Amino acid sequence: MEPFADVPEDVSQWNEGADEPLAELPAIVDLLRRRCAIDFSGYKTSTVTRRIRHRMAQCELDGARAYLQRLDTDETERNALCRDLMINVTEFFRDPEVFAQLADEVLPDLLRGRDASDELRIWSAGCASGEEAYSLAMLALDAAGRMGFHGNVKVFATDLAGDVLAEASR
Missing domain, CATH: 3.40.50.150 (Vaccinia Virus protein VP39)
Structure with missing residues (x-):
């Protein structure tokens, strides 16, 4: 049982702060609008924030400021974030x-x-x-x-x- 000693009793703690807006969010959305020609400003803040945090984790970056710099210089990462944000959820007669x-x-x-x-x-x-x-x-x-x-x-x-x-x- 020792390997699990640090696991919180309430696993929802693992996701704490995941939906909290990032201070850099407006700058990231603006960068995507300018560099990818896609405006995500109308998307739900919580959705955009979750997707950005997911990409930050994929890049092994802790801070949104570092991720913003990465987006500014790394076209591959910009495209990856845009793909993640363009929710390709689909099904027949969805609504x-x-x-x-x-x-x-x-x-x-x-x-x-x-x-x-x-x-x-x-x-x-x-x-x-x-x-x-x-x-x-x-x-x-x-x-x-x-x-x-x-x-x-x-x-x-x-x-x-x-x-x-x-x-x-x-």
Whole structure:
């Protein structure tokens, strides 16, 4: 039992301070905006802080000031942090209420009165590995069948993370 003598009784202590904002957070977000052309200022502070702390641990850096300096000089690390921040969470019909509203209201309104030579084009921005885009395509084709629309249905899917987009296009 001796190896475990230093383990706190309440393991939640291990995560203490993980969500506390970093003093350098605004500078890190600004650096990413300038150097990576991605603005994370609208992200939840706790999420950004957790991801930064995770990257700091990966780099074996204790302080956010040292990590900020690393980000300023290390493009590979900047890209790694940006990838971590661009949450690529995806699943089919991920937000059931939104997809239900699309199926029941939005898509029928978009298709109503369209001519067979028309085309319905849908853009899925931030599509990650494609499940949302495929979900939209399934809903659109179903709605087209219900509404008697025989034109083309096209779904365009984009994402800032090229690696997940490449995976989605396979």
